[in-house]
Amino acid sequence: MAILQSNSGNRVTSGLRVSSLTAVLICALAMLSSPTSAHEVQPSVMDITLSPTAADLEVAATVEPFLAGIDLDGLNDTNASDRSDENDRLRALPPAELEAAFRDAWPDLQSEIGLRVDGQDIPLELGDVSVPEVGNVELPRTTTFTATAQLPEGDAPVVVTWDSRLGGVAVRQQGLKQEGYTAYLSSGGETAEIPREGARDENWALSLLTYIPVGFEHIVPLGLDHILFVLGLFFLSTQLRPLLWQVTAFTAAHTVTLALAALGIVTVPAAVVEPLIAASIVYVGVENVLSRGLSPWRPFIVLLFGLLHGLGFASVLAEYGLGSQNFVAKLIGFNLGVEIGQLAVIAVGFILVFAAMREFGRAAEQRGRAAIYLALAFIVVPAVFGLFATFGITLDGGLLPLAALVAVLLGLTGAALASEGDESYRQNVANPASILIALVGAYWFVERVFL
Structure with a gap:
């Protein structure tokens, strides 16, 4: 037994x-x-230059997921989306065709990428769009585009808005003698108020806490x-x-x-x-x-x-x-x-x-x-x-x-x-x-x- x-x-x-x-x-x-x-989903980078009357934006982003209708909020890999095939198709487009597709989609994207002053949405006008040549279609390519906006009279600060569908974005203020405002919006949202002239004073402790989740x-x-x-x-x-x-x-x-x-x-x-x-x-x-x-x-x-x-x-x-x-x-x-x-x-x-x-x-x-x-x-x-x-x-x-x-x-x-x-x-x-x-x-x- x-x-x-x-x-x-x-x-x-x-x-x-x-x-x-x-x-x-x-x-x-x-x-x-x-x-x-x-x-892998890459964060976008936005450089913003402000003057008393205008805002100039230069954005470096992988725009194919934007155009494919992929929701990047919380997504780490575009293959996990049911729109991944469309994303791959867009990756293979020649620069001129991808630029044309991006310009066609811009009216819709304006509701997701924007500026706000005193609670009022400020329209952005699309400028140059620079798309790299098609390389390894298995790897993301970074498109750079510019946009401008005319600001209302006064000195009210500017807020950048970024829809969570577009994933994360690093916002960097340029054009100042001293260091400008910087922020990372991991799941979209909006920045703090950015002065049109001069740099925004950032709290030391807040800066530290903001970068802990990034690490x-x-x-x-x-x-x-x-x-x-x-x-x-x-x-x-x-x-x-x-x-x-x-x-x-x-x-x-x-x-x-x-x-x-x-x-x-x-x-x-x-x-x-x-x-x-x-x-x-x-x-x-x-x-x-x-x-x-x-x-x-x-x-x-x-x-x-x-x-x-x-x-x-x-x-x-x-x-x-x-x-x-x-x-x-x-x-x-x-x-x-x-x-x-x-x-x-x-x-x-x-x-x-x-x-x-x-x-x-x-x-x-x-x-x-x-x-x-x-x-x-x-x-x-x-x-x-x-x-x-x-x-x-x-x-x-x-x-x-x-x-x-x-x-x-x-x-x-x-x-x-x-x-x-x-x-x-x-x-x-x-x-x-x-x-x-x-x-x-x-x-x-x-x-x-x-x-």
Whole structure:
């Protein structure tokens, strides 16, 4: 009888481990096949110059989604829209045809891009439209257009309005001897009142708080490469001390290069930085598998990689424009947002795999917990995101890899709980997760260098 029970238990355990492996493979494929940048939604940049009588706008934007009727509010990837085919068609249009389409759509766009003075909407007249030649249609192209408006008499300040359907926009005031007003509208909305002459005094604390969500958003959900790197640090060891050493080195390094790059002291092309960031992901994943803990050189390697990631953060920050007014506050706010995002990643990772780190004892209890984790991986996660879709919250290309990542960690934890031995966590969670991290990093390296 005992033998039969033992064999039955082994079959259950084996089945759970096979199911877990299947879950991991499915989710890994989802992560690997997810585009990293081809259809990623890019924020627009608006430069506005004011005089006592007029406003001049120059906007750099990916206008194809505007014309395709895609709602970019909360969207990270245009492939997630049911209008993505139209967006791809517009990407392939020659410059003259896309310009004509944009001019035809301008009367409708005026209700979404506007100026307001004393509560009165001020009409904008479209000027030049500059569309780049068709290149790689898998990548977004940036169109630049100008618009002007005649302002009513007086010195009442101007408010810029931007519809949430058009996604995020960085607004920068130009034409002043001192630094002008800057703002980032992540989901549309309107700016503060901008003086026609002179610069608006910005509150230091408000500037800091405004840039915290910008930094956080760059990690969660947009920074999948940074998320995987941080998880690579996390999976090295179950002990707190190695994690603290690594996170401290990484934070110190990326803070330095972020500041230097933001100040214009250090400039490295994205074509160099992005492949090296992918290579850093490969390294931490591979070393996790080959090493048995924190090596003497690991913190120094992580510090060097932190310098690279800081340059990546700076390239994103440059899109929004810091300006010189309250520069330090904005830089600190962005960096705080990045740190909060990284800590959130570690916290979620810990919560997902915590059960696998513990020794519960009896095999029957282990199998029961394993079944629960596999159910979470296969049922609860899809159900939760399906619930989001029911309420109109889109599970787009930026969130799909995160959902896959959650399912992977739940599946691996289930495999660990269905196994026996002191090395269960390392063999079934830390090592497989590190291998997947390295594989995704290798895929990105090839993509960023050769594709």
